[in-house]
Amino acid sequence: MTAKHDIAPPGAPPGAPPGAPAGPSTGRPSRRSRGLGTAAARLAFLGPGLGYLIVLLLVPLALVLSYTVFRRGRFGGVVYEWTLENFTRLFDPLYFDVVLSSVKTATLTTLAALLIGYPTAYVIAGLPRKWKTIALIAVVMPFWTNFLIRVYAWIILLSGPGLVNEALTGIGLIDKPLQLLYNQGTIVTGLLYSYLPLMILPLYAAIERLDPQLREASANLGARPARTFWSVTFPLTVPGVLTGCVFVFVPCLGNFVIPEILGGGRSIMVGNLIRDQFLKARDWPFGSTLALAVIAVLVVLLFLQAWASRVYGGTEGRRA
């Protein structure tokens, strides 16, 4: 995300009162008065979208939050009696271990995506213009095909008689087919496959923006390529790294489809628990509490990201 909208021109009032007179009459044109800035126009433009987001986003989220302190209804829904039971249950090892292992799976996937995504983005950024476009489209292409079908393809590839086992036996690496499906490695593979493009794109954007003169200067001053990379290139791309990590981590953490299809139901993640609480066990308050745990992890993550990008990219973000 750019920070362009944060840059207010000098002299723009930080918050003119609603309905402040605007138009030619206000002498020196401030940024605010340039548009159609009457209160009525503001309401006409912002009203519908804001109203929609309040009713169909904020109210539902508030409902989920409030459900965490109530008792379950018999057939879904909620009985409005206070209880902290949902939270004591959340910290029951039976459930809490699932939350922890989901965080672990999402972290593993994010690291794997970074390891393979960074060099890829680096190479793409250095390609000639025409090939750059093609390489980027090729990264995004699989992303525009149905998510479920992409995951399903891995069943065909990894199953006993599948291509991977065939290839491994073919080159004599193994005697009999390996059990490649239905374990944590399979889930990480599926998640990585689904979200790798979300890592490569922000990394590419960050690397592409680098000034090549910085690297040249570092080389001219006698730094070896590895030294140049670790002390010049990498630190400057940290904001992109962080964005990519958040983009991958977030959809991994709440995922229930990939664990279900590729995990064989044995190694479930917190997403599966939440889904089951809502659609099978009909315990909406506990499902909401689990969802709150997911949100809590993400909020911590976003704070970490904001903090780290301030430490590393303080000047980078300002410039825009």
Add this chain to the structure above:
Amino acid sequence: MPRRRLIYVPFWATYVFLYTPIIVLVVMSFNAGKSPYVFEGLSLKWYGELAGNDTIRQGLVNTLIVAVGTTVLSTVLGTLLAVGMARHTRSRLLDALGLLPAVLPDLVLAIGLLVFYATIKMTLGLHSVILAHTVFGMAFVAAVVRTRLTHADTSLEEASRDLGASPLATFTRITLPTLAPGIAAGALLAFTLSIDEFVIAFFTAAPTEPTLPIVIYSMVRFGVTPEINALATILLAVSFTVIIVAQRMTRLTESLS
């Protein structure tokens, strides 16, 4: 970078990793045999089976209805919101709210809407999916249109207003035409996201009116069938076409402006 050659290993590995499953899917969709693993000769029989599958056809129709509804709603609401946010107010809170649907895990939004629909006792159907998809569709349209707005020249709007045009006239005659490419891109994005969306649809659709991703989900859970390969190949072909057309269109509009 440490070694010049070594860096090409992960680069090519990425593309092998991304495309092997897709190639296998496409090849196997033309398989004459029933096995999804062993190729037994060319045939179009799975495409025939697919054409006769009523569940899939109904799913496709439902998905298209949802996607069109979502696109229309998202485009109108998202464009207005983007203009409002860029021209009429400067609020960090509002920015955050506009971004929220894009960063919120889909599962959380899905259960939130399920709880909300249950609370107001709304019956589920295609309309509930459209309303749900519009939450994130609108956010993406607003984001795309806003990028264009921040790059756009405001002097035309100023001139229009200085010459006495009403806010409405300025908006329809100046702002909208300038934004048209951004709005088109946003609409396309909303449409594609809606077509492919599974989790939110899974929670907010009526069991009797599943969208295509929901149909695919139950097929995939049921087991491996070559029919899915045929469907995947068709969807791939459509995505390829859409991307190429979109690419051409952007180039065309760029050369025009």
